[in-house]
Amino acid sequence: MSNSVHVYDARADHATVTAESPLAYSYQRSGMPAPGEASGEKSRAVIGERAFLGHLILRGGAIVLDEALREVLGIGLPGRPNSLTVDADGQRSVQWLSPDEWLLIVPGDETFGLETRLRAHLGEAHVAIVDVSAGQTLIELSGEAAHEVLMKSTVYDVDPHAFTVGTGVTTLFAKTNVILRRPDESRWELIVRRSFADYVYRWLLDAGEEYGIGVARESRHESQ
Amino acid sequence: MSQSASQPNRLTQGGQVDRTQALTFTFNGRSYTGHPGDTLASALLANGVDLVNRSFKYSRPRGIVAAGAEEPNAVVQLGATEATQVPNVRATQQALYDGLVARSTNGWPDAQRDMMRWIGKLGGPFMPPGFYYKTFMAPASMWMTYEKYIRKTAGLGRSPTQPDPDIYDHMHRHCDLLVVGAGPAGLSAALTAARAGARVLLCDEQETMGGSLLDTRETLDDQPAAQWLKTTLAALAEHDNVTLLPRTTAHGYHDHHFVTLHERRTEHLGDSAPSQAGHRQPRSRLHRVRAGQVILATGAHERPLVYANNDVPGNLLAGAVSTYIRRYGVASGHKLVLSTSNDHAYRAALDWKEAGREVVAIVDARTAPEGDLVAQAKAAGIRVITGSAVLEAKGEQRVSAARVAAIDVDAFKVTGKVETLACDTIASSGGYSPVIHLASHTGARPVWNDAIIGFVPSTVAGVAATGAARGVYPLGEVLADGVEAGANAATTLGFAASVDDATLPRVAARHEGSACALFQVPHEKATLRAPKQFVDLQNDVTAAAIDVATREGFESIEHVKRYTAMGFGTDQGKLGNINGMAVAARCLGQSIPETGTTVFRPNYTPVTFGAIVGRHCRELFDPERYTPMQAWHVARGAEFEDVGQWKRPWYYPRKRADGGLESMEEAVARECRSVREGVGILDASTLGKIDIQGPDAREFLGRIYTNKWQKLAPGRVRYGLMCGDDGMVMDDGTTSCLAENHFLMTTTTGNAAPVLEWLELWHQTEWPELEVYFNSVTDHWATMTVTGPEARKLLTDLTDIDLDREAFKFMDWREGQVAGVPARVFRISFTGELAFEINVQAHYAMHVWEALFARGEAFNLTPYGTETMHVLRAEKGFIIVGQDTDGSVTPEDLGMHWAIGYDKPFPWVGKRALTRSDTRRDGRKQLVGLKPKDPGVVLEEGAQIVFDPNHAIPMPMVGHVTSSYYSPTLESGFALAVVKGGHQRMGESVYLPMADGRVHEAEIVGTQFVDPKGERQHV
Amino acid sequence: MFHIYCPYCEELREEEEFHPKGQAHIARPEEPDACNDEEWGDYLFFRDNPRGIHHEMWLHAVGCRKFFNITRNTVSYEILETYKMGEQPTITAEHLAREEKTAREEKTDSAQVAEGGQQTVGASDAAVASIKGAQA
C-alpha cells in the first residue's frame, strides 16, 4: 500500500462510545409511529433505518476495481449503469453511481479492513477510496404501497415492473437527492445524506400517512 | 311526465341520479335539495335557479349555459367555512354532496340585488373595449380609489383567509401511452393499446368515465351505450398495465410529452377531505406524467350562436339541454326554441319533447335540412322553421321570447319578417369546436378544416388526436378512429397491435345532413347598435367590441384578444374563441383561416394552489439541514440562522439575572468576551469538506487556487483563495495536506456543492488528463471549533495529541483520540485566537461535544453561534465570501496580494483576468476597515459611502459597508467596507448619509481591528 | 420539462436532475497570457444565441455528476442528440442546412420549409471543430 494517501480508521469503539445514527434527532422530534399490525390495521408502508453500516465510495477504472473487489470481497462491480450487485448473504453490495464511481456498503466493522485490503490490492493504480459511512444512512422501505410513497417523492419511474430488482439510481427525492435501489422483491433502499435525513424522514411519514406508514425498530441498530 | 314539488324542473324519471336520496345544499344563502349523481349545476337547474352570477363587466344576470368544463357563467365560490373556500369552481364540474355551500363569484353582495350596476351606468349603455383603461386611468390619482372598488366587485372569486385544513400531494407517473378523455374514442384507444401490452394511463375530467356515451341517444350493438361502456371499463380495469384516473383533468401539456393532471380525489365527498381509518387523505393530487405517446381524445365543445341578448338566463347550448335531461333528469324550462345550423342539435328538441315539455319551434339556418334527425323531429310534429335563426332573446331575468326571422347567412342580413315566439328557453348550436387546448399547449398551430367548420390540431410527433378532438363526429367512426389511434401508438412504442383485435360494436347508421357555417346571427340593426351579442360570456366580450377593435386598427387576432380580453383567464376561450375569430374575420373581410387563431395556454381549467404546492409546504416547504449536534442546540435554546438550507445556531441567549432572556446584543457580547478571554466552542460541521486524492491533486490545487501548493507538506494546512476565470473571488477556505497525494479542502458553508461542481467542471472539461478524484465528505465529518486562550488547557486532558505549541504549530493538523474517538484536529483559526478544529465521524459528534462540555465546565466553555463568529472574524479582517465580496471583487481588491501566485508556471484560473485593463485600473472599490467617529454607532450593512456629504444630490457613491458589528473588545462599532481607491485613503474620512437624514462619519482604517500582528493565534 | 438522455447513465431522465451550463465547446485558450484583453473578454463573456440548432453543455447534477453536451433546437425544444464530453456532435446547423438543401432540390414542388430556417452562428461545424485537442 502506498503511503501517498492518508488512510485512517476513524471508527470508534461502539462499546465505549455512544454513536448516534443520522436519524437520532428525528426519532426524538417526530417520534416513531409503530407499524400498524397491532392496531388491527396493517401498515401498507413501513420504513426502518439500517444505521452504522460501512459506506465506501470507490473511484477509478472499472477493470482494476472490479478485479480487486472480486479478490477481496468475492463480488464484482455491476456491469451496467444504474445497477446493483448484492453478495450471497445480502450483507454487502456494490452499486454503480457513475462511469468511475461506485458505492460499496458493508457491515460497519468491516469498513476499514476492507479499505485496507482493497488498497493493498490496488497498489499504485489511480483510484480513490473514501469512507462516507457517517455522512449518510440507509432507510429501508417496504409494504404494498411502498412504490406509491416513492411515486409521491421521486421523479424516477418506480413502477415495480420498470424498476426491477437489482436497479439502483441517484435521483431526486422531494427537494433533495437520494440513492434509490431495490435489492430484492420486497424492499426498497434509500440512501440519504446525513444532514438531509430528518427532512427525508418527515417527508416519508407525511407522504406515507394515507397508507398508515410505520417505523420498524428492529433494523435500527446494528451494534450498540 | 310531472315534476317534483321541491325541485320544479326535476323529471320523475330518466338520468343517472338517485332520486331515493336527498342531498341538501346552499346556494347564495338559500337551501335546496338535489340527488347523488347531480352536479351543482344540474341541482340548481332542477330547483329552477335561473340566476347564478352577475357578469364580469356589465353586471348582467347570467344563468347556466353548458354542462361541462366549458361553462362560462356558473363559476362559483365553494366552501362551508372560511378555511375551505375554493374560488373559480365550475358548478357543472362540481359533484353535489350533502352540505355543499356555494356562492356566486361575481355580483357581490348578492347576485339578485347587485350594487355594481352603477359601473355599467357610468360606462353608459355602450361600454367599449379598453373601457377600464380609458375611463379609470384618468385622472391617474383616482385609480387607487376605483381599483379597490372594482377589484372587490369584479373579482373572480377570493382566496381563503384561514389556513387550509386539507393536504395535497403530487405523484410522478410514467407510462407508454397517456390517453386524455374516456369517451368512445379514448376508451377504444386505451383498450387497444392495453391489449397490445402498453402501459396505459387513461384520465377523464368528469365524475364518471364515458364522455358522450353518458347521454347519447344512440345504441351500441343494439344496447344502450351505457352497457358497452360498463363492459369496456371492466375490461380496462382487468389489465394491470392500465391505470384509470377519473375526476382528473389534463390541464397542461409541456415539453417532451410531459403532461400535468389535476385529480380531484375528495372534492365530490365534502367540504374537506374525509379521513380514512384515522389517516388524512389528500384532497387533490397533481400527477406529473411523462408519457411515451399521448392520445388526445378530448372531444368537442358545442359552439353557441351569437345573437342579441344571448346571455339572458334561459339561453343554453343545445347539447347541454340534452345532457341535463338524459343524464340528470332535469329539464331546464317548459317552452323551448332551438336555433341551429346543424342536424345534431335536433336531439335537444327530441329529448325535450320526450321529457313532456313543449318545443315551440326548431329554427334552422339551413334552407333545406334533410337528415334523419330532422325527419324525426318533423314526424314528432315539431314545427321546423328553415332558413332562419333566433335574432334576439327577450326577457331580463329569464328568457320570455325569441325573435325569429329569415336570414341570409352569406350576406349577413336579415331577409324576412320577424316573428316573436313566446318561450322560456332558447337552445342554440352553431356546430362543434374540437377541444384542441392541450394540442395547442405544445405550440403547434391549429389547422382550419372547412368540412367540419372548425380548427383541428396539427400533427406533433408522439401526439395524436382522435375522435371528436380531430373533427370525427359520427359515433361509429369515432370508435374506429380510437382503435386506430391506440393501435398506431402501441406500434410506435414497439408493441404488436392489430386493429382487428378490438371488436367494434355495431352502431346504427344515420344520415346526417351537412351543416352551415353560422357564427354571429345578423340583426336588423348593425352590430354596433344592436342589443349586445355576446361572444365570450365570461369576459363579457361582445361582437360589437370585436367590431370596434378591428375598426381601431387591431387586425391580428392576438391583438384583438388582448384588447377585448376574449378568452382570457380561466375561460381560455372554450365557447367564445371560434365565434370571436369568425366575427373578426367578417369585420376584416377575410376568411377564418386567414384570420388565424389565438393560442390556448395552460391551464385548461383552474388548478388549486393546494394541488400545485402538494406537500411542499409548511414544515416540508424546503429541506432543513441539521448538524449532528442539532438536538443539543435546540435544548440549549439556540436561535437559528438560515445559511443556505442549513440551520445554524445564531446565538445562545441565556437567562439574565432579572429572569429575562438575553437580547442578541447581550448574548453576542458575552459570547465574544468568552472567546477572547476564556474559551468558546462553535459547531462548524456545516463547512464544506472535499476529499481530494490522486497523483495530480497538488497540481490541480495549484491551477484552481490563486496561491501556491507545491510545497505544502503532509501535516500542514494552508488558506486558499479561489477565483472564477474572470478573476473575481468565488470561494475561500483551508486545504490540508493529508498525505503526498491526498488533500482535504474546506469550503464556505453555502458553497460546498458549487465548489465541488466547479472542481468537477475543470477536471471533466479542461484537464481530464489530471489523475485526481474529488468526493464530498461534508456530512461524514462533524467539526467543532474550540477557541480562546484557554483552548489548549481544556483539550489537554481529553486527547492523546501533543498540543505543545512547538509540536503542534499554528496551521498544522494532527490525528489522535479526542474523548476516546479517533479525530483529526486542525490548528487553524477564524477568530484570531488559539483554536483547534476537531473533526470526528458524525456518529460520535454528540459524544465528543458533550465530553468537551463536561470537561469545559471548569473553563466556563461557552457555545457561540454564527453572529459571534462574524464579529470575531471581522475584528480580524477575515472576509466572508458573498458578504464582503459580491462577484465583482478580485483578490487584489481585498488586499490579499499575499495569496496570489503570479509566478506559478500554470496559467491558473483567474490569473489572466487579473491583468485585464479593468481589473488593473485605478479607482476600483477596495476592502478597508471603517471606524465610526462615534463609537456608539454601528453602521448599517449595505449603507452607501460618499466622500463629500455636502455634494449636491445625487451624490457620487464611492462604496458601501459589507460587514458591520459592535465589538465588545473594542467597545465600539466597526465595519468592513469597499471604497473606491480605499487602500490609498487610510486615515481619510468618509460619510454615510442615512435615510433619516443623519450622516455618519467614519475613518478609513486597516481591516485588522484586533491583534493586527496576529500573535494570539500562535500562542 | 425536458426528458434528457444522459450518455453516461444511458437512459432518459427528468430535467429536474440536470443543470444547464450554457454554450458547449467553449475551450479555454491554451495560453491565456498570449490573449489580448478583447480575446480574453470574448472567451469569458460572449456567447451565441442562435434560433435553431444549439450545442449546450449540461450537467447530470442529481445523477452521475458528469458534464455532457446536448444538441437542441431552440425553437421546437427538440433534443436532437446528446454526447459525451470530448465528443463531436453528428448534427450541426450546417449539416441540417445541407440536408434541407438536398431535400429541396430533390422535391422542388414542396414549399414547406421550416419556419425561419436554422441559424448557423456559433453552432457551425467550424466552431465545433476548433475545440481543443485535449478533449477529443
Ligand SMILES: [Zn+2]
Ligand atoms: Zn448521468
